[in-house]
Amino acid sequence: MDELERDPDDPRTVFYLGQSHRDLGDLAGALHWYQRRADMIGWNEETYIALLEVARLTSRLDEPVEQVVSAFERAARERPQRAEALVELARFHRHAERWAEGLSAARRATGVPFPDHDILFVDVGAHTWNGLDEFAICASRLGRHDEAIAACGRLLDENHLPLDQRPRVLWNQTWSMMQLGEPRLLIRAEPPPLRVGKTIDLTFTITTSRRRESFERTMDALLENCLDHHLVARWICIDDGSSSEDRILMQRRYPFFEFIFKDESDRGHAKSMNRLLATVDSEYWLHFEDDWQFVKPGRYISRAVEVLDDDPTLIQTVLNRNYAETLANHDIVGGHMVVSAGKDFAYRVHDHVDPASPEFGRIFEENPGRLTNAQWPGFSLMPSVMRRRAFDRLGAFNPGAGHFERDMADRALALGWRTACLDDITMLNIGRLRTDTGPDAPLNAYQLLGVQQFRTYPDVRVRLAPNWCTGDELAAVWRRQLPVSGHWKGLRFVGSNDEADHTLVINHPGPNPIGTEDRVLLAHMEPFEGVRTYGPWAEPTNDSVEHFHAREFGRNLLEWHLDATYDELITSHPAKTRDLSAIVTGKRLSPGHHLRLDFLHHLERHRVPVDVFGLDNDENFTGYRGALPWLDKRDGLFPYRYTIAVENNAEPNYLTEKIVDGILAECLVFYWGCPNIHDHVEPDAVILLPLDDFDRARRMIEAAVREDEHGKRLPAIRRAKLRLLDELQLAPELSRVVRGHRHLRSLPVHLVNLDRRPDRLRTTMERLATVAPSELVSRVTRFPAIDGRELVIDDAIHHMFRGSELPLRRAQTATALxxxxxxxxxxxxxxxxxxxxxxxxxxRPHFASRLGALLGQLDDDPGVELAFLGLHYFGDDMYPTSAVQRWRSVDLRGVMGGTFAYLMSKRAAHKLFDIAQRDGIPCGIDTFILRHVDEVRSVEAVPHLVTSPVARYGGPVVDSDIQYE
Incomplete structure (x- = not known):
């Protein structure tokens, strides 16, 4: 006051008197002095603050609304480059639920740029985020939800919003999205146009499977809402199992895509991801699945890339906060916020917490009723921008893992890779959620394909006992055929001194001891001329081995002689710079040895250029290029488009690393050997050489090189490569065998037999004893058949077998019952x-081994519900044949029926029993089953494991209890 008495017109003194009275709680006194200061001439910034305080105090003193509004408006006019007055005016209206007036004031505030040259009490928040925040709230309350979402999106995108305000703004955005019913079903006749602009080193990929409508929703929403999708340099779609009609429509609608269309043999999500790993070579990789819909626009690619560039330990930026799938997931607990090194944006980094730790329990104690993903390791296949080079160390996705995404996530965590996410809800899942269960839930891609999504495989430890080296030496080589995680659906190779569940004898044990308690698997990998020298291991007894992988029904266990791992082979494509190679040995023992060497001499005489590799050049080839490292033929194959592979012998199912190495190196193989090679390798992936006619074989090679058959057939070669890696090679083969025999050991076996036919029971058990181990034979349980001679057909039976065009036969009816x-x-x-x-x-001979192998195949195909081990056909020439024991879908052409040997699942039993209750059984039980194969997925063993005599019209008389009734 002394200063005021000395100079009553000093604006600074008057201003600070207002400040002092305000701070002391004297609101009326403060208002007096601020009003006086506002009417004085002085520093314009100070005048503005005085007017702003007048407006604030007028509001706090509950003056009339018009007076308060007028005060804020006067302050705003005094200094239009300042936004505080407009922000507080908007807030004043909002508190009074005058939403339209608040929206108007907030809109004006958002148009005020930051006052770079002002210095007095500049409220940074008012100029960076408060106005937008007020706008979003008022817009939402007015039902203008699109505007509210856009405003919240800006707040969440930009770096001004305080971290403690983000959950509230995210909830406001979520509430507006809920009011709009997101994700809205948007059907467009034409997709949004592709944006054009400068690209970056980024590839977009999407996996899809039999869900064209979902795929189109995902892509149309991306093209509309991802405002920087012009940054994508390459677009790739990999499709699993869609119809040819849908594939044509997809190509027409999105012509900018490179489409990879997989066939039935290559189905599965992990296999799709490995195809993409082998294809994507850009620095950044934006990956989607076909059931995600962006729900608001944004520059998502730029934001995600900025996050990756901010921290080199990040493997990916997930485009949704904490792996959210729905709007209800907006507040999932987990992770921590990070402000970028340049302080210009923020993002969330996932924190993995051991579910068994006290820390994990505290998450739920401190956040009751909320979800968390803290138990997840980090890496996810949710839409994200990934760092492609991270997979150079991580390796491939493991199709043999029960949960291949979790397997990759565990590996990424172990190597120190972390996952970040945008702290926002940008998209929503439009397919089956992780939490969806029950029969009414929508089908996901795995169910549409008939493959299992999640499964835990028990560890199966296999000790090796080859005849040519120690088991430890071979295990060190064969482990490269397993994914980097070290197992294939639980199968692992262990050392000779480790505990093992199985011992695999290859040819014969050689230097490797076999224990009396060992559960032995036996596989022959040499031609029949060598097998004869194996003594008791040439044709083992049923009780000496659990499984005999005989070439009468199965291929060799396929290994490769390339110093490359499964992960390296499945995620890369060799660069081709040369034409034709051949890898030989100087031996001249077997027929193939002579043919191989003599044909190469023939080629050189006719001046066909061929690079020859071998341990020596005793044959004096002019194209000799030297020796290759032991068990590593890469230099003789990887650079070459074509190679010649001649097996030592031509025997059914005898194929070796000679053709395997060529296909894995993506060569077009000129081949001689296995006569049924097309049971294992598709025809377009190999050219068979007629080595009984060297001139013809040479002309075939010359024509193939001249006409670039390698380029034409490369897709088939790569399909064959993938089939070798994921299905035919020894790791998945052995995994199927051990899983199949595990199933067989606990499988209930029922033998239907009439009390009056002990002779047939005895004969059948004797036959089984010659083809199966005693353990299996001892578990066969006799089921007393219902005797048709004693059956009384009452009303209940008539009802069950209603609809028959013929009178009921007692024997046939009894069999069905x-x-x-x-x-x-x-x-x-x-x-x-x-x-x-x-x-x-x-x-059939080797019945138990064949059945174990077939059960393993069923384990990989969970959609099968019923499997016939044999069927009756109308003609002997109609029975299916194959050199490889396998399943095929039941083909009703020529089938009479037959329930003499079949595997029944509980699912099939329920279905067929319900159908019988609903519709009756108007025919024989075998015909009844076959009439419903469209409802019960059924397969048939090829060749049949079991035969049974059948009575045909005009044919020989057979011993039958029902067929002559």
């Missing part, structure tokens, strides 16, 4: 499958 009883027993048991046999069967 017996099978129905077994189905009912399975339905009420703890078993998932059972094997049902009739007492007139004749099982």
């Amino acid at each position: 017996g099978h129905l009883a077994l189905w009912f027993e399975l339905m009420n048991s703890d078993d998932d499958w059972c094997l049902i046999l009739e007492d007139d069967i004749d099982p």
Whole structure:
């Protein structure tokens, strides 16, 4: 006051008197002095603050609305380059629920740029985010949700919003999205146009499977809302199993895509990801699945790339906060916020917490009722921008893992890779959620393909016992055929001194001891001329081995002689710079040795250029290029478009690393050897050489090189390569065998037999004893068949078998009732499958080994519900044949029927029993099953594992209890 008395017109003194009274809580006094200062001439910034304080105090003193509004408006006019007055005016209206007035004031505030030259009490928040925040709230309350979402999006995108305000703004955005019913179903006749602009080193990929509508929703939303999708340099779509009609429509709608269309043999998500790994070579990789819809516009690629560039330990930027799938996931607990090194943006980094730790329990204690993903390791296949080079160390996705995404996430965590995410909800899942369960949930891509999504495989430890080296030496080589995680669906190779579940003898044990308690698998990998020298291991007894992988029904265990791992081979394509190679040995022992060397001499005489590799050049080839490292033929194959592979012998199912190495090196192989090679390698991936006619074979090679057959057939070669890696090579083969025999060891086996036919029971058991181990034979349970001679057909039976065009036959009806009883027993048991046999069967040699292998194949195809081990056909020439034991879908052409040997699942039993209850059984039980193969997925063993005599019109008389009734 002394200063005021000395100079009553000093504006600075008056201003600070207002400040002092305000700070002391004297609002009326403060208002007096601020008003006086506002009416004085002085520093214009100070005048503005005085007017702003007048407006604030007028509001706090509950003056009339018009007076308060007028005060804020006067302050705003005094200094239009300042936004505080407009922000507080908007807030004043909002508190009074005058949403339209608040929206108007907030809109004006957002148009005021930051006052770079002002210095007095500049409120940074008012000029960077408060106005937009007020605008979003008012717009939402007015039902203008698109505007509210856009405003919240700006707040979340920009770097001004304080971290503690982000959850509130995210909830405001979420609430508006809920009011709009996001994700909205948007159907467009034409997709949004592709944006044009400068690209970066980034590839976009998307996996899709039999969901064209979902794929189109995903892509149309991306093209509309991802405002910087012009940055994408390459677009790739990999499709798994869609119809040819849908594929044509996809190509027409999105012509900028490179489409990779997979066939049935290559189905599966992990395999798709590995195809993409082998294709994507850019620095950044934006990956989507076909069931995500952007729900608001943004520059998502730029933001995600900026995050990766901010921290080299990040493997990816997920485009949704904390792996959210729905709007309800907006507040999932987890991770921590990070401000970028340049302080210009913020993002969230995932924190993995061990579910068994006290810290994990505290998450739920401190956040009751909220979800968390803290238990997840980090890496995810949710839409994200990934760092492609990270996979150079991580390796491939493991199709043999029960949860291949989790397997990759665990590996990434172990190597120190972390996952970041945008702290925002940018998109929503439009398919099946991770939390969706029950029969009414929509099908996801895995279910549409008939493959399992998640499964835990128990560890299976296999000790090796080859005849040519120690098991430890071979295990060190064969481990490269496993994914980097070290197992294939639980199968691992262990050392000779480690505990093992199985011992795999290759040819014969050689220097490797075999214990009396070992569960032995035996595989022959040499031609028949060598097998004869194996003594008791040439044709083992049923009880000496659990499985005999005989070439009568299965291929060699396929290894490769390339110093390259599974992960390296499946994620790369060799660069081709040369034409033709051949890798030889100087031996002249077997027929193939002579043919191989003599044909190469023929080529050189006719001046066909061929680079020859071998340990020596005793044959004096002019194209000799030297020796290759032991078990590593890469230099003789990787640079070459073509190679010549001649097996030592031509025997069914005898194929070796000679053709395997060529295909894995993506060569077009000129081949001689296995006569049924096309059972294993598709025809376009190999050219068969007629080495009984050297001139013809040479002309075929010359024509193929001249006409670039390698380029034309490269897609087929790569398909064959993938099939070798994921299905045919020894790791998946052995995995199927051990899983199949594990199933066989616990499989209930029922033998249907009439009390009055002990002779047939005895004969059948004797036959089984010659082709199966005693352990399996001892588990065969006799099921007393219902005797048609004693059956009384009452009203209940008439009802069950209603609809028949012929009178009921008692024997046929009794047979059906017996099978129905077994189905009912399975339905009420703890078993998932059972094997049902009739007492007139004749099982094929190596029955148990064949069945174990087939059960392993079923384990990889969970959609199968019923499997026939044999069927009756109308003609002997109609029976299916194959050199490789396998399943095929039941083809009804020529089939008479037959329930003499089949595997029944609990699912099939329920389905067929329900159909019988609903519709009746108007025919024989075998015909009843076959009539419903469109409802119960059924397969047939090829060749049949079991035969049974069948009565045909005009044919020989057979021992049958029902067929002559």
